[in-house]
Amino acid sequence: MKIDFSEAKWHILFIILVLLLIYPLLFAVSTSFKTMEEAYSSSALIPAAPTFSAYERVFTTIHFVQILSNTFIIASIVTLFKLVTALFAAYAFVFFRFRWKTPLYFLLISTIFIPFTVTMIPNYMTLTKAGLIDNIYGVALPQLADATGIFLLRQYMKGIPSSLMEVAELDHVSHWMRLRTIVVPIIRPAILSIGIIFFINSWNDYVWPAIMIKSEANYTLSLALQMFVSSEGGTDIPVAMAVASLTMLLPLGLYAVCQKFIIGTFAQSGIK
Amino acid sequence: MKIDFSEAKWHILFIILVLLLIYPLLFAVSTSFKTMEEAYSSSALIPAAPTFSAYERVFTTIHFVQILSNTFIIASIVTLFKLVTALFAAYAFVFFRFRWKTPLYFLLISTIFIPFTVTMIPNYMTLTKAGLIDNIYGVALPQLADATGIFLLRQYMKGIPSSLMEVAELDHVSHWMRLRTIVVPIIRPAILSIGIIFFINSWNDYVWPAIMIKSEANYTLSLALQMFVSSEGGTDIPVAMAVASLTMLLPLGLYAVCQKFIIGTFAQSGIK
Amino acid sequence: GNSQSSTAPVKENGKTVVTFWHVYTKNFGAPVIKQMVDDFNQSQDKIIVKEVYNPDMYPGLMKNLQADAAAGKAPSIAMIGYNYLDYFKENFKYTSPSELEKTSSSDKDFLEKNFLPNVLGLAKAGDQQVGVPFSISAPILFYNPELFKSAGLDPLNPPKTWEDVRADAKAIHDKTGNYGFYMQEYQDNWATQGLLTSNGAVILDKDSKAAFASKEAADAYQVYADMVLKDQSALHIAADEGIASFYSGKVGILAGTSAKIGTVMQSSKFPVMAAPYPGFPGKKVSIPAGGNFLAVTAQSPEEQQAAWEFIKFIMQPKYLAQWTINTGYLPPRQDVAEEPALKEAIAKTPALKVAFDEMPNLSSWVSFPGDVGVKAEKMFADVRDKILSGDSPSEVLKNAQDELNKLLK
């Protein structure tokens, strides 16, 4: 394909779009290196006198590593569990034939439509009984029940040419091996994308941990960020933005690694 | 494919899974038909003496139709806009060749990692300047900036065999027409799935509308639901669940229609 | 309802556990709270207090309280914003401090002895003493002496009435091109209540009916609206940005809370000065107290007593002085003013003195009863936004009052 004029136009439109979208990120990172005074007085993206003091304050006032690891554990459990169950369920819905498949699928998918507010209180009550309040696993648990992954992965799986599955069928390959050796490798980029989205959603989740978590030892990053934001006493913007920047850092790094992986494996697995 | 034993096992596992997931939905609907007394005393799924009184209370205490239409307008705008822009952007990232494509994509995708808490404050400030506080369009606006759709659609588009695009290229088909006549029809089921997820997310969003919306005329359903949940300390469960049931109703109906559509068109467009 | 199991007190190493829910962040208050808790835990060996931070200020804490209530649980002590007083009283179980001091082994007249009646009144709903006042903030004017000078005004002679504010703001706006005035715009009516009631307006009458659609209220609002709309000398924008504009020297006068004294001093690039909240000529200034009180929500008597012990501990002048120094809140006890540490701090930060002097003018922040509370909050914010976008104050107030009263019946 060659670049034609219309592509050039898209190009410009794009850069504008990207800059608009990216602005909050730049803002957060830049502010985190400002002094409190500069944070309020200047909106320049490059700090006049960059300082690490906000980061110092972060590391001295909160147990950052502990909080980071809490968040990471929760997000990892949620992501892995949701991906694995979604893979199995989507596989079954695409490649099995069984009674009530369509109504069952419909029911399952309709759970996506339940608002968080409806499940919040019963979940809280259940977790209280289970003694999982103020516990990071208690934060993770209700997030596991989510059919979105099934919904998305099913579509990707439907794109796998049926003849590939037929080859495996003729070779007497078990469903488990078909999933492992054919389905997963082919839709791996999709799995990774969805995984990243799951991860970020859990990573940045705020409402539910705010209800569940009481002690600072069990804090997540989004709560830690909140610890520097107060409408009454004012916000320590540099510190808040330092926490925000750190919050973005890990998943971004993870993504950068995965992206390499995605590009790498997509090159190998594209059904073209 | 024939049902083998392992499929039977999956089958049972499934039904359990689905029932677990679906329970809150059934709970909400069933409770909405109970009296307040029964709601607390019995956890049976079928109300002893079904009553519409909770629904009556909903319709008399809040402007349900107005609130429904607010929510619908917001969710529709957000869904349509995000889908359309994501389609264009994903198309460009898959089928164009231009400089800085990879870094640009990386930047764009990294915006997914920005926590809501970081963008909330600048967004609120910008919308205040624009006079869009307490305005449903103000609720919709910041939700438009979301690269998730690009992320997901790009994967689907990569699955389109390149030779199809080459046929169009030889026929001197403009990018716009390629998008319209080839890409969109082929990934239509995926577009619809993603659209539904966008719709629900916007539909059930609570935190942002809670910040933005002041007057009841501009309420969304999730705010209305919260009003009943919180104002009584969670005591008028039937009314809350009536609102919840009504909240789920419309998207579920929409989905049922789309599902027909998805199944219908998938049958036509599967690349098998 | 309460389940049986959760009424027994939680014990840890034989000590009664007291959970203390507060809303203070690391950069505002939390370090002092932690100090108080640590000191208390070391001072005796029967009780152990655990502090729990609740994000999102009072609404956030309230949401968590609801979740706990639904699960049949409750913290031992909850920090409740004054504006949630009625709402809290009607929806949650608590033990009145008057009861606690009676059943307590010592200090049976703790409240009476140490607190001024009007301060105790801040945490009173009807005749019920719901909790013990802890933090008190007063609306206050911050101003930028540099802008005053550039506008030809005397920084040592700050505005005393709202008309003065309007005139000074206009001067600043005309002479320097900057905004003259900004009043914090949170989603509440705290700052505006001070404006209205100082002109003699009543928010809620004795029958607990909304009564703010008065000429006084409309007139007071009109001054503010004129600054925004006619003179264009006042900024109308959400709180964070408005306050940030003041910090960066783009606004001459900021009407805000005394709780922000620390932050304002630290964030501004000029030496901030403070003045009392203005009034109207010939009328008594009446400003709402912000802040919070502590309510005992513990369920077992043993835990309630333990909680009470802790409350009494942190109500010592020593700690309250620390609290004031670090946050800018006014102390609920008069005798705190005598603390040397506080005296020293006032000498350093004259703004604290300004706030202190406002104590006699404080009245309750109006809190609507029943399930209207949360909605009323929003309605007030709504009223402000409508008036500031050009609607007639009397009309907007009238409509809001009618609507509220409909809900109140």
Added chain:
Amino acid sequence: MYSIELKNVKKVFGKTEVIKGLDLSIQKGERLILLGSSGCGKSTLLRLISGLESITSGELFLNGELANSMAPGDRNIAMVFQNYALFPHMDVTRNISYGLRISHTPQDEISRRVGEAVRILNLGGLEHRLPRELSGGQRQRVALARALVKQSDFFLLDEPLSNLDAQLRGQARKELVKIHEIYHQTMVYVTHDQIEAMTIGQRIAVVHNGCIQMLDTPANVYHRPSNTFVARFIGSPSMNLFDARLDTGYMHLNGHEVRMTEGWSGKTALHGQPVEAGIRPEAIVLSAEPSEGAVPVSVQYHEDYGSRVGYYFTVNGKEVISIMPEDILNGCTQAFWKVDPKALHFFDAASGSNIGYPE
């Protein structure tokens, strides 16, 4: 006991009946060729045998066992798909060895078999390429190799060599026969190539319209086609068909008379009947010089096939093709044709079925 037996098998797709009550019995170890026009149902038939498509009605027996609902994986079938069906994420070696790896075949056995398949199909040097880095023909060979290494009881091949050049094709076909002679799999082979069909097949089934038109040895299918469809379908260019009438010692054909061999003359029952006479292009002898019984004709055009030359002319409005081993006209258009009376086929004018041969 047959290895594969289909009894009155029908297959309906939506409203289209593709296989219309087909009967077919295949011996163990036999190589059966499926021939038929495009879209006649050959691939469908293979898919029915393999169980990938369910049988609408009728019965399928595999090794004497009713197999209508046997799982495909239990049938021990290797199949070459018409569209190759290569795994896009596996390189050539891993594609070929997939089934073996899954069934935990010992590593050295895998290497041996894969190595042999790679050698046979000239895939050396491509072992680590992904399918998208291969040419069409290379992909097809990988698909064939993958099925080859399985050494299953049944071997179904759907046009496995269609995208290969003639040399490779010839080579592959010989190797396939060689391998078959070692393992004796029951082989069903779909092809459009006459040489493949004739040389690989022990029997050929000609499918048309969802039914089998003829099932016999390659020689019989070519030399004694059971009806006009088979006659026209096998052989390229097609057999010439004329409306004709038999008489004692002669055949009346479009106004010409062809002297018949004795065998035919004896079939008096046919005399006077309208029949269709089939003459293969090779049996229509053209010459530049007149000879006894030869009829003059004006050649419209000719095609040089390299080893042979085809001449086209019309006889009473009907196009006739003659094939000669070399160009005998050198650009002339005037020629004389005659029919080799030994190489005649006769079909019933109404039903199209073969009337039979003398002797």
Added chain:
Amino acid sequence: MYSIELKNVKKVFGKTEVIKGLDLSIQKGERLILLGSSGCGKSTLLRLISGLESITSGELFLNGELANSMAPGDRNIAMVFQNYALFPHMDVTRNISYGLRISHTPQDEISRRVGEAVRILNLGGLEHRLPRELSGGQRQRVALARALVKQSDFFLLDEPLSNLDAQLRGQARKELVKIHEIYHQTMVYVTHDQIEAMTIGQRIAVVHNGCIQMLDTPANVYHRPSNTFVARFIGSPSMNLFDARLDTGYMHLNGHEVRMTEGWSGKTALHGQPVEAGIRPEAIVLSAEPSEGAVPVSVQYHEDYGSRVGYYFTVNGKEVISIMPEDILNGCTQAFWKVDPKALHFFDAASGSNIGYPE
């Protein structure tokens, strides 16, 4: 001015050089056949001409204009993809008419052209089927039809008839030529079918190893192959090649002596030289009875191709194939072979290139 001209074109995929400095000039309105073994780069060449693949180095001219970086859409090319590339979401009619609809061709013109393509390719009745409801051959025909209706300047066909049966193939090939004679598109046609190559092509380019080995008329390519590769590649079964030595009037071939025609005897420069002698299977005459100059041989096996019979035997360890129009041995293995001296080809033993022919 050539219609298509490639000058020293190279194409590298990763590290693999697929096209290695290829030169090719095609006249306007010419029908050029690309022949070559599987994986030799034919499809790649078509993709380079169409612009779907970028040229690594060298120059491509279309109608005299440098086209290296011309957008594919501006080249006015219709192409039949080897893998069909049908739109999965469009039925047959909409697939065929896609390009026309996009370019706003009037509706009746679309209907006319589509109708004609459907008729020519026997797709009647399938108009409303989706690709996945079609058989392999049907899909291929749809792909061809889609390219046909475009009536572009250039027409590139990548094995467009490989999955069709012989009858349909013969028919389609004639229609293609007929259509070409109306529209005179410049046509580049990839095929593995000798008959297609010989009858459709006005010239044939034989590609091997990324270079063109021979570019000439079909007759010359077959009858006067420029080197041993071309000689072996064209013709099936392949030409027999022997180590030989020429002498006055005789050729020494594996210990046998073949009497040469006068023309060859005259080429005295070659005498005594080691050469490779090529003899097509058709030129090796086998008989059951001994005759003058015929050498006795024991036939190992024979293959019945229907219209012809191939005999395989070894001469000094080398397999030799002879093709006869009919079975002359009737199961015997004892036979006598001789060479038709007029049909001999000689190649340089070292370089493999053709030494030339007498006259």
